[in-house]
Amino acid sequence: MRHQRARSYSIRSHLRSSEVALTLLLVLITALAACRPAPPAAPSAGAPLATQAPASHPQVPAGIAALLDQARREGAVSIFVGSGKYPQSDEAKISHAFETYFGFPLKVTLAGLGPHPTVVQRLQTEGRSGIQPPVDIFVSSARLVHLLRQAGLVEPVDWVALGIPVDDVLSPGDATYIFDNIRALIYNTRLLPRDQAPRRFEDLLDPKYGKIVVPAFPTAFPYVGLALGDQQAGLDLMARLAHDGRLAFVPSYTDVPDRVASGEFAVGYSVLANNIGHKDRGAPVENAPLERVAGFVNHGVVLRRAEHPAAAKVFTYFITCTDLGQRAIDQALRWNKHTTRGTESWQVAGDGKGIFPSLDWHLNDEEQIAREYGRVLGL
């Protein structure tokens, strides 16, 4: 009994000390949360964004101007950016550019929710249950945007009526032209000098390139066929590489530059070399000087039941039609168009080197062709 009393006293004293310790731990965590460090400085790249005084009356179309007050009240917007992860400094960069242009703050969230096809599936599943989408703006290929449209998840915004130029509006009128996605070959500059880098996709058959790292998505490979000018040639090429054990699959597009930069692979196929800023950080990775390359346009749509609908429309206009907005997303996200001189997309796919299929191809042919690649590659 005496031992039990002593033990209970010991337990009580331990509980007291445990309460103190846990309280201190919680206080420490709360203090850490309250005293967040300053956003890390991102490496500067490109021309500095405009630093003019906030514009109280920016020159915007009447339709957009009518949304400004509501957007100001909403105060925030989120945009889907694929599987990439971007630091808060990139968000701040875009937010600052927006405030410079429109004269009021807007908190921008870059939502890296995962690979595009996976996120579309998730949105469809959640949409059927009436769940509000986790982002306001969805940016992706025509095929995936079309899937969302068919599921009734796209807000039927009439961008032309809002004043956006027709050239920047994509069929059927509820999507805008945001940036280009080039399906490029990249290589490690320490393992391969530039004159040894592949210039055509057929060059990949040369065993000197070793294993080629590629994303495990069949939808990545029809662009090989487009670049070759013949889908059957693309299928034969990929089948041959797969048969020879020359392909290494990774779970995301943005994993490819990382693996090439580390030197694990000499050559990779997916996104441009600086897609997530590897070149900006000094990584030895570069785009292969391909004679022909293919890519696709990324569409921006506002999702139905978005939390910030007005802000989403104003922001979409900002990154579609204003020079400041386009430079902001180029510097922060490396989103740019092959028609804009000086950008990475232009360097790889500009001046006629790039092949961009039609909307009809995306909606009617892409899926079937991708399935064929999937079958050939065992995906």
Added chain:
Amino acid sequence: MTTLTQARPQLSSSSVRLLRDPILVLVGLLVLLATGLMLAQILVLIWTSLRPTTRLQTAELTLANFISILQQPGFHEVFGNTLALGIGSVAVMLAFALPFTWLYTRTNLAHKNLLLTLLTVKIAVPGFLVAMGYIYLLNPSNGIANRLAMDLLGLPSPPFNVYTLAWMAFLQGTALVSPAFFMLTPTFRAIDASLEEVAHTSGVRPLTTLRRIVVPLATPAIIATSIYYFIIAIESFDYAAMLGLPVRIFVFSTWIYRLVYPPFDEPRYGEAAALGILMSLAAIVLTLLYLWSIRQSDRFTVVTGKRSQQRPSRMSRRGQLLAWATISIYAALTLLLPLLLLVWSSLVPYLQVPSAAALADLTLDAYATALYEGIPILANTLAVTILVPTLSVIWAACLAWVMVRTRIPGRRLLDVLVMLAVAIPSIVGALAFLYLGLAVHQVIPLYTTIWLIVLAMSTRYITWANRTIANALLQVHREVEEACAVSGIRRGQAMLLVLMPTVSPALLFSWFWLALLALRELTIPVMLVRPNTQVLATAIWGFNAAGSSNVASAMGVILVTIIGVLVLLFHRLSGEPNI
């Protein structure tokens, strides 16, 4: 004249007993809730498996999913890979876990708290980060070990290739050593030391004592642990995904992942559920083996109402050195190397081999980003880390008590249900909760909150804690409760105030161990996470999958540091030199 007592309705004796014992009522409610969640998971799985794989909203029933899975050309190969992974992992696990457990609980190993700390911190390191470190070390393209071996030994080709089933099994097995250690420790500790003292007095060597006395006594627990972790090994995802997918080595877990997250086309939920059902059927067979071993448990009861002195076996100096050499090799292979590579990759702007040029690029930028991105999600992480083990241990203790200490009809079915919950792969269990959350969202908006993840993980972890607590309860003889009954203590009070304190080491171990697992759990949160319910593990995974390996590694280092602090705190709070 009618009295008031005669006018009142008569209650049955069992109802009266129940009302007088509110603790029993509470236990019953908790058991019902836990059972409901586990059953719901299984029912959703069955329901999903019988629907057309991409049209779950229809009323059509079909067996096409099962046929499709069984007729897949690579089914037999995947089956063989999965079996090899499971057997290999358990073999590696036991090779380390048994001697470590014995050394910690039954010997006078010097500095044994260091062993405990090492094993605890090992749990903290997420599997995919360990795999990433080994890819960095042993990949056939430019792995550091390969390059060193080729440079120093003049080898024409790289001697190591981490992208093999053997390495998957080895790393998976070493990852299971820590949880197996925590599951076996209460059993080993509860074994009466007098048997070993007799052996020592008779001149029997410690290893012989281990082989011929301790291990046989702990056989039910060892068999149960092996069965349990075989199921865990074959459904585990991290190593199979990191090391198998790049070279197209599939096991069932990665196949299920591919069905739920296909690179193309719609998710094939029905086929994923069908595959989960098939895996569950295999687990039922294993469950029968487990139940058989449990029935033999009475022969191994060695903890009675009498307290006995615990005197550890004495090891020679040579034995101490050998033990620590083994522990050091294990720590180097499974903890030190991956952590060093984690730290390295967190300090460089992009993954690169250590070199003079790389040293010039060292920077703390990744830590700044990691702290800024990670601190806002600490609240979610804290909620998961505290709520999940608390709920799991409470449910598991109630279930274990019902299964092991009562004669309630159907308790064996409860045992089967708990084991079946293990048989459901984590990824498929999470899928079931995904559907549950979507189905009840209009009524109970759990889907967009952290509670969906908490409930899914708690349900999953019930079985982890249940095995540990049940094994510990098995070692307590019934005369303890008989003494309470004779003393007039109600059954609920006896359970709460006598029995549970007796097995409090198992409860504490379970809580702490589950807190660590919850902190690093990836498979369930990654299926259920939304932008506002991110936890540290999903943030690390997201950054790694996105190619930001430096930020992922920095977050991993931070996570391991938090775990280390928690471990030290636990050591201080326990107030004992050894746990």
